[in-house]
Amino acid sequence: MDEIDRRILNALQVDASQTNAELAAAVHISPPTCLRRVKQLRESGVIQREVAIVAPEKVGPSLTALVEISLDIQAAERMTAFEALVANEAAVLQCYRVAPGPDFVLVVQVADMPAYNALAHRLFTSHANVRNVKAYFSTFRSKFETRISL
Template sequence: MTEQPALDDLDRRILNALQADASQTNAELAELVHVSPPTCLRRVKQLTENGVIARQVAIVDPDKVGARLSAIVEITLDVQAAERMLEFEALAAQESAVLQCYRVSPGPDFVLVVQVADMPAYHALAHRLFTAHANVRNVKAYFSTHRSKFETRIAV
């Protein structure tokens, strides 16, 4: 298991501020967390090099880009051998509509979070990932009717 870097109060303030808005300048961030800009820049660089900050992204509103259908999909494989699990993970990872893929236990083998335009787009994805893939035994999909919360922030 990888050792986690120790985070001090300044690291936590920086992480919380960046999770709220990663587009701010280093000077704005430094002012917000009450340190000098060089100290802030050094800490952000260190957090990035240590893998604490995995990447910085823009969060896109799915409705504004035509990806209105969200689904949580449970997948059970027919054969759960390690290589078959990795094979399915690789297949899911190459699908842009699959936002998240979790190997879970107990219950199904995988849970996917999927975002597509509409039901025909979901059916096309289901055919590519589940129907055409010989090792998928069971698929159970839950379609979102309303998203009451969506958060990317992790409490630090």
């Protein structure tokens, strides 16, 4: 990955909806070169996917929770099993293994507190290996960014 690839990635992280001609002009390369490089970045997995970022407050009520999870048994297969469990849950937006402290931190988006309670029961209280759950509920989101620094 060179400086041109970094410029392309930075521009796409700000606005992935721009046309190839607009992107090429923004990063100061020719459109065919730009198209080839973006294709290569996709095929190599550097660009994992391109999505629309939806403002949760614009589409209905929502509750964001940051949830710490500690497992009773931290064997590799138990950690992987918990990750598989939460991977299938649409309300879990992100899952991180962390250290030290809890085993996982989840970012969860649900409609309201009853929806969170149902999720907590489904994923945490009915799961034998979950030892401790600590949830923090967002009252205001002052920053949300998807860009990574290149």
